[in-house]
Structures are given as structure tokens and as C-alpha cells.
Amino acid sequence: MKKISLLLTALFALFAGTAFGQVTVSDSDDFNVSATILAEPVSIAEETGLDFGQVQQGGTETIAYDSTAAGVMLITGTIGAEVYIQYPTTISLSGDGVDLEVDVSAGTHTTVATSASAYVSEDPISLADISGTGTMRLFIGGVLQDVGGGNIPNTASGVYSGTATITAQYNSF
Helix, strand or coil, X not given: CHHHHHHHHHHHHHHXXXXXXXXXXXXXXXXXXXXXXXXXXXXXXXXXXXXXXXXXXXXXXXXXXXXXXCEEEEEECCCCCEXXXXXXXXXXXXXXXXXXXXXXXXXXXXXXXXXXXECCXXXXXXHHHHCCCXXXXXXXXXXXXECCCCCCCCCCCCCCECCCCCEEEXXXX
């Protein structure tokens, strides 16, 4: 009996030490936090609207974004900052007859449309890649056509116009 009691005491001590003794393994490391403050807000302003001029019924009219007739938006901001530009893929025009639309295309460059590179709406672009001054231009062209595509229908003569919202913001916001 004494041996059993001694054996039970030894087993209890062995298991109690394992069960009640806490073995803790841990590690830690520093976590860095930083921020880049952009002192100059991004801005966008129209320099030249997109004007198709006089257009004949029954056809389509195209102004390329890399032509001197393209519409121009000036974008300014912090040099080297990445900018996100959003523009509509179509712009509706209303007038005295049926509605028309412009299927939009665009390109970017610092100063001249004829050197513009194609730009897809909502792609980020760096102001440093475009200019050492923190400015660039978005050149806007497109195809004037019937709503849904196709030739301009035999619609009433008159002025057809519309507006589009073009947004520029820093890509990290």
C-alpha cells in the first residue's frame, strides 16, 4: 500500500508539473508606421472643350485624342505622386432631334496632343512619369455617332451639346 501511495504521489507530481506549469514561447518585433503628406492638392481644369464643329447627317465624325482638335484637361499636383483619372466612356449629346453620343478616347502628355500616349480611364499614372513640373494634360477625343453606335441619323439641324465629369485624385486615397 505504501508503494502504491508513493507511486501515485510520484505520478501526480509528474503530471501536475506538466499540467500546471506554463511553458510560454513568444516573440515580438517592431512595426513601422509612416505617412507621406502631399502638400499640393490635385486639381483638374478644362483648357479646351471637344468641339466637332459642323457635321453632316448620315455619317460619323472622329477627333483623335492625339490630334490638335482634341479637348484638353490640365491636371496639376505634387511631383511624383500617382494620379487616378476617371472619365466616362461615352458622353451623351442632346439637341433638337434624336440624342447623339461620343465614344470617348483619351491620351496624356505634358503639352502637346500629337505626342500623347493612350490612357485608359481609372488607370493610375504618375505625375513624375509625365512631367518634372507636376502637370500633365489629358487629351480627349472620340467618335460622334448615333446612340449605341452607327451613323448620325437624319436628325434635326441644330446645336447638340452635353457635359461630362472628369475626376482626378491621388491614387492612394
